[in-house]
Amino acid sequence: MTKRGASGNRSALFLCLFHQEHQMTHTIFIDGEAGTTGLEIRQRLEGRADLEFISLTGDLRKDPAARREALNAADAVILCLPDEAAKEAVAMIDNTTTRVIDASTAFRVAEGWTYGFAEMDAGQRAAIAVSTRVSNPGCYPTGFIGLMRPLVKAGIVPASSFVTVNAVSGYSGGGKSMIAEFEGPDKDKALAFRAYGLNLHHKHVPEMTQHTGLANDVLFAPAVGTYRQGMLVEIPLQLSALPATSVEVIHGALVEAYAGQRFVEVADLETTEAMTGIDPEGLNGTNRMRLHVFGDRHGHQARLVALLDNLGKGASGAAVQNLNIMLGLDEATGLS
């Protein structure tokens, strides 16, 4: 491992470039590297001989000049910042070559950005591969869109439907401030379980609605629990309110939509019928998402449930998957 300035006099900015000794090919800058999502991305990229990293430490982390220089020196940047800082970072890029993956909510329904959910459509992976601006999906939307988009596309759920989604997340979903609330000195004051988003204006509603093709805003009811990581995203469906359908038809549509995908799987109906509960932490540490269709095969109701790690397929894992795709690599490099 050697350490050098990003280029020429850039070393005056104490901009440090860490790289492996051999065949360095792609230079990566993670803006917000010290945050919850940034740290997880860095861990997943650790030890990759094909990548070199620009890293800003100390006061330089938030220094506009140092960030501008890093953003323009990198081949690819991953923004792990609050929305406003992400917008600021994108505006600082004044070249046409730096490729951007934004983990925030800022650009998920924005013109000119590609939604970074590779499995959501046959052409999405190819679109990500050639895009210079990729917005990483939100954690809850990954579960919701994963379940709902194939059903709207197949006409099983009409686009005009009024859909509700319930969810529970570990507290790492709220970033450093929520982690401090649940792990800091006042942790005893944190509720074991709390419903939130009670004003019904959660920031994920636009992307959940737009990327499923639904015409009406989704009614989103999230909650957070006293555990760090992992989530369940659930869509309750009254099948009698839909055009003739069944648990088997819904399950079949999901199986067909995700056939051959490495990171999105559909639990078989025998498995879901035997389940008496579902653990939100069940896929922690992975980039996988598992979709379940619960319900009586001859019944009139179903509960569709996505299980994922909010920091895995819901954030950092997906960001690494998108980076791999954009760099023309096997999308699973460094992921499990």
Ligand SMILES: NC(=O)C1=CN([C@@H]2O[C@H](COP(=O)(O)OP(=O)(O)OC[C@H]3O[C@@H](n4cnc5c(N)ncnc54)[C@H](OP(=O)(O)O)[C@@H]3O)[C@@H](O)[C@H]2O)C=CC1
């Ligand atoms: N946590 C999750 O499960 C998910 C998060 N996301 C999104 O990823 C983004 C990051 O979230 P998360 O990692 O949870 O948040 P954190 O609060 O844990 O981390 C954000 C980081 O950004 C840094 N930062 C803030 N403003 C600036 C700035 N102007 N310049 C440089 N650095 C700055 C913070 O610095 P400091 O350390 O000083 O506070 C912090 O290190 C958000 O947009 C979030 O919505 C997406 C999917 C899931």
Ligand SMILES: CC(=O)N[C@@H](CCC(=O)OP(=O)(O)O)C(=O)O
């Ligand atoms: C528990 C919790 O607070 N979760 C966050 C969402 C975390 C997340 O993934 O938001 P983005 O994907 O949009 O960054 C929230 O509801 O705002």
